[in-house]
Amino acid sequence: MGNHSTTHEGEKLKPQTKELWKVFWILLVLTAIEFVIAFGLDTDRFKWTKIIIFIIMTIVKAYFIVGTFMHLKGEVKSLIWTIILPSLFVVWLLVALIVEGGYIGSV
Amino acid sequence: MAVSKTSATPEHLIWEGGTQPMKIGYGKLMMWIFLLSDTFTFSALLISYGLVRFSFPSFKDINPEMTHKTFELSHDWWPVPEKVFEAVPFLHGISLPLVFVGIMTFILIFSSVTMVLAVEAGHRRDKADVEKWMLWTILGGFTFLGSQAWEWSHFIHGSEEGLTLANGAKVFGANLVTNEYGPAAFADFFFFITGFHGTHVFSGVVLNILIFYNASNGVYERRGHYEMIEKVGLYWHFVDLVWVFVFTFFYLV
Known part of the structure; x- marks a missing residue:
């Protein structure tokens, strides 16, 4: 602030x-x-x-x-984690869908 | 306005009916939450780009004996971005891969700095400094939008040679159905991702002009604080942040 x-x-x-x-x-x-x-x-x-x-x-x-x-x-810790934590789950989605993408059309 | 006179907390940091959660003003916190939701939207776009890209073969998958240097554009594999984006205004016919995108990146980073300098000037309640840095930021925003307009126009019109298909037909430039660079999805993602980002830049420029106008008229001086600059600043930095990711995931890899 x-x-x-x-x-x-x-x-x-x-x-x-x-x-x-x-x-x-x-x-x-x-x-x-x-x-x-x-x-x-x-x-x-x-x-x-x-x-x-x-x-x-x-x-x-x-x-x-x-x-x-x-x-x-x-900023205070609670605000930092409010922003960072949900963003981290995006990484999960990213990895999951990139891996899945390699199998589209090949199964 | 009914504000507790005993509290040392500035008036704009007090929420109606209680103390401020997370030691931050209401508007700033809501801007953060909005930006988080916007992160999800942009992530969805970039991740679906990754998914679709990996569902197509790469040039090397189809031609294992070829190298990166002999890359050719085709509908059968996903293009290498540096082989698509290699034009720079006024330097027609010269292959300068990613140079123009690099210039655009520089413009956006620079306008992000001028924005944070405006925020800093707001902390000092230096009206003239706020106006100066906001003007630079607005200029940077317009320059970026102009660059993007050129980039789109060049992408849509395409090269003189175009792409010759197996049946002899030729494709020039790009639209949502077909393009000369690769699978239709490539151009679709280009339009949607850079378009969605460009729309954000445009909204940012409009907001910047608005707060520049207010700052010049002394609205924030009378209000006693320049928090509005901080809120719009958060949005503007986010737009820069998204571009950093678009630059990496769309143009570099």
Whole structure:
């Protein structure tokens, strides 16, 4: 939560933006690395290695966006779990349906 | 307004009839819950994409002796996205796989930063700073929408060569029934996933303009807090977050 309630009329507070710009650079560098991997690693041999790296990097980016930009890191524990726990079940659905997809038309 | 004068909690954080659950304002909590439900919708779209993609053979399944470099587009297997999305405006005929999508990603990440800077300025109740960063965010939103319009137009019109089918017929570009890139479902998912995301970006830009207008008119200054910027900010960051996932699962893998 903000500290705006403590601000007094006419008083200018210094911007606290260091952390925000840091996250911006992290997101930018991660995306750049994704490009390097996408065209640097041979798809024929490392297909699943690449996919796993991309998924991990996506989750890292999501952590920074949700944690810092959306400020979920600073919220109370019950709110954090309200958001994270239901989202985790999505991973289950993802794995289940990707596996099932491989059998469509072959059974 | 009847607010307890003994409490140190700011007025907008107090729910009618009691203390605030989860130490958060009503509007912000409801925005979080809405975003959670929106997560399910986007997950459903992306997961069904995965399901259908895996129900089709890949290029290598059909042509085990071929390599990634000799990939060709066909209706018989699922396309490799980097072989489909390789055009950039003003650079006609040059193969630049995923470059334009990368630029779009950068635009959205940048507008996410300017949004969070507007939220930060709101915490300091710095009206001029809020206006400045909201304008940058709106600009970023429009740029992204424009890029997506170009991407769609290019995808729909297709290449000059098109795709020659086994019976000699030619297919150019894409619609919901057929396309030159792969199975019909590929273009369908492209339209639905990026379209649904683009609709979110559009709603976000409308909300951003609305709060920019209100902030400029001093509505939040009179209200005593800039929480509305935070609420719309949550939505805007979520749109960026979804794009990060779309970028990975639709374009990269």
